[in-house]
Amino acid sequence: MKEIDLIQDLCIPDEERAMDVFRGIRWANGVHCPKCDSLSIQKRGMQGKSKRYSCNNCGSNFSDLTGTIFANKNIPMGEMFYILNNLDKKSIKRLSEELNHKWETINLLAKEFKENLTEKAKDPALSNEVEIDEMYHSVGSKGIKKKNQEHEG
Template sequence: MFPIKTFVSERRAANLLEQVRWRDGVYFPRCRGESVIRYGSYRVFQRYLCKDCDRTFNDQTGTIFEHSSVALRKWFLAVYTYIRFNTSLRQLDVDIDVSYKTIYRRVQRFLRALDAPRLQLEGPIEIDEFYVKAGLKGRERDQPSRSRGL
């Protein structure tokens, strides 16, 4: 489909992720702390230090691209071609030279992230439990029970 060389470099992909991710300001995804300072770099990504919990993070922390050894520019290309051109996972496997299993897992993670509702719950929350019957367990509705072979 598209050769990777015509796509943006890894640095430009990292800058794009940074612009989109922190358009409302930088914060630590785990503790939501906003007292954050720049703290060097990690590969091509800006690294930050949260002053509230004294932990470091980068632009990929808390995103679907976190903990991926595949280049960010390849994931951008995969997501774009998957959504825009309805490209199959097998074709993406060939185009970006990543295994089918890796492509499948990352695309599923991306689709789950799109479907995830953003709930802002306040006050006490109650959760009640209930039992869902698994089925007839050997008894058919209009017939005698089948043998279990015990």
């Protein structure tokens, strides 16, 4: 009972809710085959909390998680959301203690999330007319005096 109270205090979404949110984002434009992009899909039931599908076009089988950073993970989706939400706020040690997972597991997951999210992040595309003001910012005078004295002497 104590562990359940801790999880509720940490604001970790329950598994069903987390998967519903994930599906809503992943399949916002409808379930499509990750291999051929076909929308001609047949539902094949559930595997754990993930829905399974078959493509009527190319015949491949896939799930909600196929081809995502969440695929093949042994940590519940709600906990992965919690980790993603807190990577910049809490240490790996604290996350591992709160979620009762090994430090190595959380560290590996955090590293994978950071690598994948950084790789796929795109700089915003600017279009039309863009105005940028110049701004010079002094970072301080430390080292400037010493440098000037060296040149004078």
